[in-house]
Every structure is written in C-alpha cells, then in structure tokens.
Amino acid sequence: MKLPSLAFRNPELVVLAGSMLVGSLGISLATVALPALARAFSAAIPSVQWVIIAYLVAVTASIVALGRLADIIGQTRVLILGLALFAGSSLACALAPSISSLVVARVFQGIGGAVLMALPVSMIRTVVVKEKTGSAMGLLGTMSAVGTALGPSLGGLTIERYGWSAGFLAVGLLACMLLTMAIATFAGRSSAEKTAPGSIDWLGSILLALALSTYALSMTSGNGPLDARALLPITAVLFALFAWRQKAAASPLVPVALVANRRIGLSLGMNLLVTTVMMSTLVVGPYMLSLGLGLGEASIGLVMAVGPLTSAVSGVPSGRLTDRYGAARMVPLGLLQIIIGLAALAILPRLLGVWGYGLTLVLLTPGFQIFLAANNTVTMQTVAEDKRGVLSGLLGLSRNLGFVTGASAMSALFAYNLGPAERAATDPTLIAHAFTGTFLMATALPLLALLADLFRPRLAETDREQQQEAR
Known part of the structure; x- marks a missing residue:
C-alpha cells in the first residue's frame, strides 16, 4: 500500500505516522514471542503473559500523565523523549537475561509507547492544514492497523530465524531511526511551541496508575488468588481517591472543566465501547476458526490478518471521507x-465458513476506521x-481501557455462552452457537454509542448558549 502524497511532502507527518506504527508494533510483536520466551527462560505461561500485560498496563497507566x-513542556520535547525511551528499552528487552528483567524493560517500553500512540493525535493539527486533518487522522489509523497486522508476521519471521530477542531488536532499531529523523525534522520547533503553565499532579498520577493497574489485573487475573472479586473493590476505591484528588489539586492531572465537558465525556465513552468490540475479533475469533471451522494455526493467522490489513487499506480513505462530509x-x-x-x-461464518468470516472482516473493519477518524x-x-495533549492522552486511555476490557469481558461472554462445553470444546456446532450469541450481544455496544451520538448536537448547542450567557 502506498502512503498518500501528503506524507511524502511532509516529513513531520512521516515521523508522527511512524511513531504510531512503532507503538502498535510494541503491542503486537511480542504476542508471537510468548512460546519462545517460555522455552528460553523455562518459565510458566502465567509468568510469560506478563510480557504482554506489563506493556499494556504501563501504556494505560501513563498515557494521561x-x-x-506534553502540554507543560511541549509536545515535541516529549515525543523525542518518548522515542528515546522506547528505543532504549526495546534494546534492553532484547538483552534481558531473565523473564523478570524483560518484564521490567517492557514497563519502560510501554511508557515510551504511550507517548508514541498519544501525541501524534494531538500534534497532527500542527503539521497539516485544517482541511487535511481527517486524512491525516486516517493515516494514523492506518499505521496503527499496519503495526497490528505486521507484528505477528514480522515477529514470527525474525524469531524463527534469529531467536526471541530479534523482534525486540528490530523494533528498537526502527525507533532509533525515527528518533534521528524526529531530531532533524523538528529542530528548532520546540522553542516556538506553545506550552501551558502549571505542574504535574504526581499524587494524582500515582493514584491513577494504581487504579488502572488493579483494573487491568482484575481483567486478566482469572481465578487466581487476586481475582476480580478482590481487585475490583480496590479499583473502585482508588478511582474514588483519584477523583477526590483532582478536585482538590491546584494543578490537576485531568482538568475538572475538561472532564465536565459533556461532549468530551461522550466521545471518550463511545471510544471505549467501540475499542472493546474491536478487541473481540482478536480474542474470540480464533476459537471459531480453530474449533468451529477446523483451521490450523497457519490458516488462522492468514484469516485473522484480513481485519488489520483491511483497516490499513481503509484508514486514509476514511479520513478523506471525514474531511469531505x-x-x-x-x-x-x-x-x-x-x-x-x-x-x-455472528451469522455468515456459520453459513459460508471461512469465506463468510473473511468477508465480514472486510465489511466490519472499515467501520472501525471511519468511526475512529471521525470521533x-x-x-x-x-x-x-x-x-490537546491531555485530551489525546484521555483518548488513548479510553482506547486502552477498551482493549483491556474487551480482551477479558468478551472472552468471558463467549465462555458463558459456551457453558459446560468450554472444557471439552469438541463440538463445532456448540462453538458456532456460542460465537453467534457472543457477537449478537456485542452489537449492543456500538448501538449504545450510536444512541449516545444523537445527543452530541444538543450538547454542543447547550455549550454555545452557556458560553454566550457567560459573556
């Protein structure tokens, strides 16, 4: 796929799009390395899973701060620092001597990845003209989808030939290239960049990080000693303490006025609902393809790649439609x-088999791209x-909360629909029935977002009236 001519003429846009690509690779590339890591470190599967969990929790917990x-010291400075941290921690991952040191390195890689996935959205309006904002947003969505699609295939190829560390080394070198390009491209820009006065609410940051970490743990802990029944009440208390801190802080991490804006809250909620559904095709789909349709692992990988590749192709056109209409x-x-x-x-794979599954991904994924670019x-x-820096962080936060929720909640919903057959899982008919029920229920989430969107014009009109009265 060719990048649009807009990117060729704009090296700053190339840096932002590349940053989004690398941040997405940080999530998807490691998934294929888990079996190799278990063998290399003689580690149990639950321990190895923290290679993924650590990155996701770090991204989610740090993205708002x-x-x-970025609002305080400048977006360009933070982007360059994020690229440097991501590159250095990626190389640390490749050199990790144990699974615990790898998990620690992944935490720092996730902090850098949070910068790479959040700031491009807020910086995009400073590197393209207003009329091209939608197209540029579509390009960012394309790069995110390309990273998701390339991660397993690129990781599998490098790991098979050169070992598990090769994937981390490859993404680290790519981040180094982007870092060099960013320093050259944005030279002199940071001094003229607008910044906002104030400081970071570190206590609020700690409370938010703890709340999000326990939330993520509750969604991924299963039936262990720290399961959802123990962690969710702790999560609720931590979120309540965070909300209290934001009201009391002189310079809150999340400005109360920003959160109180009903249009912003509506957009963030809609974003969370849709990204929850996006994750469902990744966590539930393999069950249908393997146990329901009888595909092997290689074939499953090819079919699952249809979604991200369709997203990659449809991202820029979705942005252009946003600009036009x-x-x-x-x-x-x-x-x-x-x-x-x-x-x-929910229906076509049962009727048409693998072809029905692939066709529905081609239909479904452009809808995700259109919504994300427009929203x-x-x-x-x-x-x-x-x-815009903190708002882009909030968008990233809602997205990652959706991913965490989708990865756990949709799997739990599928298991509930499957019932006692979950352990045996040998009857394709039962698998197909559970798959159909899961995705028919999942339609409630975008339907709820659609109903919420009906209130957006009314909220905008109310906000304008209040601003006029204040004047």
Missing part, C-alpha cells in the same frame, strides 16, 4: 457499519491547542 507533561456526519455512519458488520460476523477529529476540535 504524559499528555499533561464532516466528522459529525461520519461518526454515526461508522457506527452503523460496525453494527451491521457484527451481525454479519477523534470531533473530539480534538472541542478544546484549545494547549489542552
């Missing part, structure tokens, strides 16, 4: 396509430039 830091109009259209795609995914554009237009 880093967005706030307006973001507010494209949000409900994207949600409608997601609803139709989920219903098709991000609408959301970023609601705040001033000096608040």
Whole structure:
C-alpha cells in the first residue's frame, strides 16, 4: 500500500505516522514471542503473559500523565523523549537475561509507547492544514492497523530465524531511526511551541496508575488468588481517591472543566465501547476458526490478518471521507457499519465458513476506521491547542481501557455462552452457537454509542448558549 502524497511532502507527518506504527508494533510483536520466551527462560505461561500485560498496563497507566507533561513542556520535547525511551528499552528487552528483567524493560517500553500512540493525535493539527486533518487522522489509523497486522508476521519471521530477542531488536532499531529523523525534522520547533503553565499532579498520577493497574489485573487475573472479586473493590476505591484528588489539586492531572465537558465525556465513552468490540475479533475469533471451522494455526493467522490489513487499506480513505462530509456526519455512519458488520460476523461464518468470516472482516473493519477518524477529529476540535495533549492522552486511555476490557469481558461472554462445553470444546456446532450469541450481544455496544451520538448536537448547542450567557 502506498502512503498518500501528503506524507511524502511532509516529513513531520512521516515521523508522527511512524511513531504510531512503532507503538502498535510494541503491542503486537511480542504476542508471537510468548512460546519462545517460555522455552528460553523455562518459565510458566502465567509468568510469560506478563510480557504482554506489563506493556499494556504501563501504556494505560501513563498515557494521561504524559499528555499533561506534553502540554507543560511541549509536545515535541516529549515525543523525542518518548522515542528515546522506547528505543532504549526495546534494546534492553532484547538483552534481558531473565523473564523478570524483560518484564521490567517492557514497563519502560510501554511508557515510551504511550507517548508514541498519544501525541501524534494531538500534534497532527500542527503539521497539516485544517482541511487535511481527517486524512491525516486516517493515516494514523492506518499505521496503527499496519503495526497490528505486521507484528505477528514480522515477529514470527525474525524469531524463527534469529531467536526471541530479534523482534525486540528490530523494533528498537526502527525507533532509533525515527528518533534521528524526529531530531532533524523538528529542530528548532520546540522553542516556538506553545506550552501551558502549571505542574504535574504526581499524587494524582500515582493514584491513577494504581487504579488502572488493579483494573487491568482484575481483567486478566482469572481465578487466581487476586481475582476480580478482590481487585475490583480496590479499583473502585482508588478511582474514588483519584477523583477526590483532582478536585482538590491546584494543578490537576485531568482538568475538572475538561472532564465536565459533556461532549468530551461522550466521545471518550463511545471510544471505549467501540475499542472493546474491536478487541473481540482478536480474542474470540480464533476459537471459531480453530474449533468451529477446523483451521490450523497457519490458516488462522492468514484469516485473522484480513481485519488489520483491511483497516490499513481503509484508514486514509476514511479520513478523506471525514474531511469531505464532516466528522459529525461520519461518526454515526461508522457506527452503523460496525453494527451491521457484527451481525454479519455472528451469522455468515456459520453459513459460508471461512469465506463468510473473511468477508465480514472486510465489511466490519472499515467501520472501525471511519468511526475512529471521525470521533477523534470531533473530539480534538472541542478544546484549545494547549489542552490537546491531555485530551489525546484521555483518548488513548479510553482506547486502552477498551482493549483491556474487551480482551477479558468478551472472552468471558463467549465462555458463558459456551457453558459446560468450554472444557471439552469438541463440538463445532456448540462453538458456532456460542460465537453467534457472543457477537449478537456485542452489537449492543456500538448501538449504545450510536444512541449516545444523537445527543452530541444538543450538547454542543447547550455549550454555545452557556458560553454566550457567560459573556
């Protein structure tokens, strides 16, 4: 796939798109390395899983604080620091002598990855003209999808030939290249960049990190000694303490006025609902393809790649549609396509087999891209430039919460629909029935987002009236 001519003429946009690509590779590349890591370190599967969990928790817990830091000291500085941290920690991952040291390195890699996935969204309006914002947002979505699609195949190829460390080394070298390009491209830009006064609420950052960490643990702990029954009440208390701190802090991590903006809250909630559904195709799909349709691992990988590749192809056109017809109009259209795609995914694989599964991914994934490009554009237009860093962090936070929730909740829903057959899982008919029920139920999430979107124009009108009265 060719990048649009806009990127060729704009090296700053190339850096931002490349950063999004590398951040996505940080998540997807490690998934294929888990069996190799278990063999190399003679580690149990639960221990090896923390290579994935550590990155996701680090991204989720740090993304808001880093967005706030970008508002205070400048987005360019933080982007360069994020690239440097990601590159260094990736090389540390490749050289890790034990599974515990690898997990620690992944935490720092996740902090760098949070920068790479959050700041491009807020910086995009400073590197392209307003009329091209939607196209640029679509390019970022494309790079995220390409990273998701390339990760397993690139990781599998390098690990098979050169060992588990090769994948981390490859992504680290790519980050080093982007770091060099960013320093050269953005030279002199940071001194002229607008910044916001204030400081970071470190206590609030710690409380938020603890709350998000326990939330992520509750979603991934299964039936261990620290299961959801123990962790969710702790999570609720920590979130309550965080909310209290934000009201009391002189310079809150998340400005109360920003969170109180009902349009922003609506957009963040819709983002969480949709990304929860996005993760469902990754965590539930393999069960249907393997146990329901009888495919082997290689064939499953090829079929699963259809979704990310379709996202990669449709990302830029989705952005162009947003530019042409307006973001507010494209949000409900994207949600409608997601609803139709989920219903098709629930039914067509049972009727048409593998072809039906692939066709529904081609139908479903462009809906995700249309929604994300349009919703991000609408959301970023609601705040001033000096608040876009923290707002982009909040968008990233809602996305990652959706991923964590989807990875656990959708699997749990599938297991519930499967019932006692979960352990045996030998009857393709039962698997197909559970798969259909899961995705028919999943349509409730984008439907809820669509209903919420109906209130957005009314909220915007109310906000304008309140601003006029204040004047």
